[in-house]
Amino acid sequence: xxxxxxxxxxxxxxxxxxxxxxxxxxxxxxxxxxxxxxxxxxxxxxxxxxxxxxxxxxxxxxxxxxxxxxxxxxxxxxxxxxxxxxxxxxxxxxxxxxxxxxxxxxxxxxxxxxxxxxxxxxxxxxxxxxxxxxxxxxxxxxxxxxxxxxxxxxxxxxxxxxxxxxxxxxxxxxxxxxxxxxxxxxxxxxxx
Numbered sequence: 001x002x003x004x005x006x007x008x009x010x011x012x013x014x015x016x017x018x019x020x021x022x023x024x025x026x027x028x029x030x031x032x033x034x035x036x037x038x039x040x041x042x043x044x045x046x047x048x049x050x051x052x053x054x055x056x057x058x059x060x061x062x063x064x065x066x067x068x069x070x071x072x073x074x075x076x077x078x079x080x081x082x083x084x085x086x087x088x089x090x091x092x093x094x095x096x097x098x099x100x101x102x103x104x105x106x107x108x109x110x111x112x113x114x115x116x117x118x119x120x121x122x123x124x125x126x127x128x129x130x131x132x133x134x135x136x137x138x139x140x141x142x143x144x145x146x147x148x149x150x151x152x153x154x155x156x157x158x159x160x161x162x163x164x165x166x167x168x169x170x171x172x173x174x175x176x177x178x179x180x181x182x183x184x185x186x187x188x189x190x191x192x
Contacts, residue, residue: 010089011082014096018075024068066107074100125180128153128160132174132190135162139169139187146184149175162187 007015078096085091131153139147139162147169149162161184162175169175175187 008082008086010092011079011086014075014079014082014092017071018079021068021071021075025072028065028068061104061108063108063111065111066104069107070100070104073103123158124154128177128180128185131177133160133162133177133185133187135169135171135173135175138171139164139175141168142166149177149185149187151177160185164188 004012004015074096077099078092081095082092128151131151133149133151135147136150136159137148139145139149142165143163146161146163148159150157150159152158162177163184164175164187166188169187169189174190176190177185178188179186
């Protein structure tokens with residue numbers, strides 16, 4: 001404990017800020033790993049009575065995650081600078097604020113980027129009509145059975161069951177989706 005009492009007051013302040021923020025950061029990481037933190041536990045979230053969160057609420061700059069990063073990185077950098085330059089008060093504070101701001105913005109932009117990667121994964125059938133697909137498994141005549149088609153739509157590669165109202169459609173032929181019913185697409189041969 002002699003090492004702690006030998007520190008200047010500024011070093012002690014930076015030390016305690018860094019330790020508390022680092023512990024909070026580790027707790028956030030552990031909660032994220034065990035998936036308790038995946039639901040935006042940020043203090044700035046807009047919560048309704050059901051406990052659901054607004055999907056944009058955690059995308060601000062001043063979230064609990066970004067503020068924790070600000071204090072953790074800023075605290076440790078301020079502590080290190082104050083340890084090497086004990087006679088200067090303003091340089092450790094400046095270094096602390098600058099590195100903390102970089103951490104805050106880095107976390108905010110990282111969370112914003114991660115949020116952009118999210119997608120509902122739901123198929124929107126009305127957006128499939130008119131799309132071109134390739135037959136993967138031949139489609140029997142006049143809805144007497146199902147075949148399969150493949151296409152890229154709504155930002156993902158998909159394979160769908162398909163039927164036709166016309167003649168049999170062979171593998172590797174291009175088709176146009178004319179409708180979507182329940183869990184299959186209705187297709188016709190693509191006119192050349």
